[in-house]
Amino acid sequence: MDTDIATLINVTKKFGKVTALRGLSLRVPKGVIYGLIGPNGAGKTTTLRIISTLVTPDSGIVKVLGHELPHEKNVIRGRIAYLPEEAGLYERLTGWENLLYFAMIYFGRGRAEEVAKKGAYISGLKSEDLHRRAGEYSKGMARRLAIARALMLDADLIILDEPTSGLDVFSSYRIRKMLREYVKNSGKTIILSSHNMLEVEEICDYVGLINKGILITSGPPSMLKAKYHGRTLEEVFISIVGLGE
Amino acid sequence: MLYPIIWKELRDMLRDIRTLAAIALMPLIMMPLMGMSSIYVQNLQPGTVIINDNDQSSCVIGGVKISSEELVNSLTIAFLNSGFKVLHNLSSDNISNISPDLIVTIPHGFIKNATSLNATAYLEVSENVASSKSQEAIGILNSVVSEFSHKLSASKVLYLSELASVKIEVDAILSPVKTAVTLVGPSGRRASYEETLRIAMAKILAFSLIFVTTPSIAYITDSIVGEKERKTFEALLATPLPRWSIIIGKTLSTSVIGLITGMTDAAGLLLFFTLPSLTYGVNMIQYLTPQLIFIHSLAVYLSVLASLAIILPIVIRSGSYRVAQAFSLIVISLASIIFFLALYIDIDKVEPLPRYLLYFIPFTHAVGMIEATVVSNATLAIIHTSVIILTIIALLYLSLKLFSEERIIYSKT
Numbered sequence: 123m124d125t126d127i128a129t130l131i132n133v134t135k136k137f138g139k140v141t142a143l144r145g146l147s148l149r150v151p152k153g154v155i156y157g158l159i160g161p162n163g164a165g166k167t168t169t170l171r172i173i174s175t176l177v178t179p180d181s182g183i184v185k186v187l188g189h190e191l192p193h194e195k196n197v198i199r200g201r202i203a204y205l206p207e208e209a210g211l212y213e214r215l216t217g218w219e220n221l222l223y224f225a226m227i228y229f230g231r232g233r234a235e236e237v238a239k240k241g242a243y244i245s246g247l248k249s250e251d252l253h254r255r256a257g258e259y260s261k262g263m264a265r266r267l268a269i270a271r272a273l274m275l276d277a278d279l280i281i282l283d284e285p286t287s288g289l290d291v292f293s294s295y296r297i298r299k300m301l302r303e304y305v306k307n308s309g310k311t312i313i314l315s316s317h318n319m320l321e322v323e324e325i326c327d328y329v330g331l332i333n334k335g336i337l338i339t340s341g342p343p344s345m346l347k348a349k350y351h352g353r354t355l356e357e358v359f360i361s362i363v364g365l366g367e
Numbered sequence: 368m369l370y371p372i373i374w375k376e377l378r379d380m381l382r383d384i385r386t387l388a389a390i391a392l393m394p395l396i397m398m399p400l401m402g403m404s405s406i407y408v409q410n411l412q413p414g415t416v417i418i419n420d421n422d423q424s425s426c427v428i429g430g431v432k433i434s435s436e437e438l439v440n441s442l443t444i445a446f447l448n449s450g451f452k453v454l455h456n457l458s459s460d461n462i463s464n465i466s467p468d469l470i471v472t473i474p475h476g477f478i479k480n481a482t483s484l485n486a487t488a489y490l491e492v493s494e495n496v497a498s499s500k501s502q503e504a505i506g507i508l509n510s511v512v513s514e515f516s517h518k519l520s521a522s523k524v525l526y527l528s529e530l531a532s533v534k535i536e537v538d539a540i541l542s543p544v545k546t547a548v549t550l551v552g553p554s555g556r557r558a559s560y561e562e563t564l565r566i567a568m569a570k571i572l573a574f575s576l577i578f579v580t581t582p583s584i585a586y587i588t589d590s591i592v593g594e595k596e597r598k599t600f601e602a603l604l605a606t607p608l609p610r611w612s613i614i615i616g617k618t619l620s621t622s623v624i625g626l627i628t629g630m631t632d633a634a635g636l637l638l639f640f641t642l643p644s645l646t647y648g649v650n651m652i653q654y655l656t657p658q659l660i661f662i663h664s665l666a667v668y669l670s671v672l673a674s675l676a677i678i679l680p681i682v683i684r685s686g687s688y689r690v691a692q693a694f695s696l697i698v699i700s701l702a703s704i705i706f707f708l709a710l711y712i713d714i715d716k717v718e719p720l721p722r723y724l725l726y727f728i729p730f731t732h733a734v735g736m737i738e739a740t741v742v743s744n745a746t747l748a749i750i751h752t753s754v755i756i757l758t759i760i761a762l763l764y765l766s767l768k769l770f771s772e773e774r775i776i777y778s779k780t
Contacts, residue, residue: 199605204601209598214382215379227371227603227606
């Protein structure tokens, strides 16, 4: 259990009359890209928000980086980086200043520039683009910078909600490449959610399929394809969700 | 941990030049314009007065000649000096196209009655109720008539004293009781006329706080609800930044913007009052002492902070623009009432029950600070300052306690 970066046991969460999670259990191994897949409203974002310490579950056990939530959320926050779905940038700040701001929050003014430079490198954006206001960026550029901002922090766990949602083929490709290289070079762990089965199959080492607030199945994509007799993860997904319905 | 958030917030706000310039420059332009318009535009609308002398007679009483012509001349000069157009002896058939503000008619027998010892003379006055200048004209008329009446009374008294062979002092008969006013400060010591003006200035300064609250409230709402709407807040909340630094950082940086805009508002208001007073030869600015400027600046800043501290728990709890705007309006109205009251009442001298109710509103203490300073009551000024600071701290602490990431994320904007 200690080798897991995040562990959720029988977690439930309700928002008023809506039940988002109904006894979800999940294990995220260290050093992998873990993909959370599931239909709309399955509970993916709630799960990511719980792991990110932003939402407190009604019941169940949540351990992130060996620390239990919600008691040790401050310790966890210093070691994770979270990028919500469609997270924006500060539009009146330049791209560089957006990086510098988060670098200052995590590392203080002393190391901020050094960390921001790393972010600039990861983003792959040109210097002149980095010194333009983020409000002038295309959606793809803004997303690359936002992901680079999360990756530069050297966090033990990076949580990305729909990192390529709404992006064109080129931007999505660049981001997948960024994520693969990052995990390969750093050995850190990424949890991401996505609707794009091809993307998940391509970059994720481990996949968890959530439907109606519970984890239906999990494992490496190849194992899931073999287990559910699907040629692609998409076929696996459809057969499981279909069976579930 | 305050530095990053203040660094970012100030950059973000100061780069919104258009909004900032509009908020800061608008009062500097509009207030003097209002001040000037209140004087000069009035002159662009000259009033018209018709004076008809149907009496055209004169009489000597007490050795003094009293004539209707003299009254006509006095009225004409007074109206002309106040910018009125004066027409004489027009019949009602000839005035249909003129629409005068006032028609003054001296009827037949006016001088006879005026100089009589047992009759009263009446001027016939027709006032145009639809005219905004008629009240001003009535004021001028009453002033001239009062002077004319006094001269008549003096002549009659002189005439009677001659008849009775009694030596008299006319003023002792006509004004036997007068008031002798000595200006004193709250401590009872004699006060100068300048001090009276300084107190009036303090009231104007307290009133100028009315413009301080609005911009800062708009900024803090945008700083939290706007950040949520632009989808940058959730990522920030997942960082190790302590919640207190988010609250204090946003409050402090917003208060700086509020202070800048507040000061330009106050400067605009001073111009509003200064331009007209310069026209009339009284420069109120000269009564602004360094001590008064300091306490006013402090009151402005604390009023800004108080506004932010009141609205912050609501914004944090609701996370909604509409709710924030509704409550902002309440806070701004509340502040406006207090600052407006400051023009007319001394809050520290109000009856106990309403006074203590007013003391619950932090803005009351901002006014109290200025009013206590101008009358050199340092203890009271310190008490007011301490109360407002403690209230701000308590409200910020409440915001911290009410801070819930989950609520902010899931509330509707």
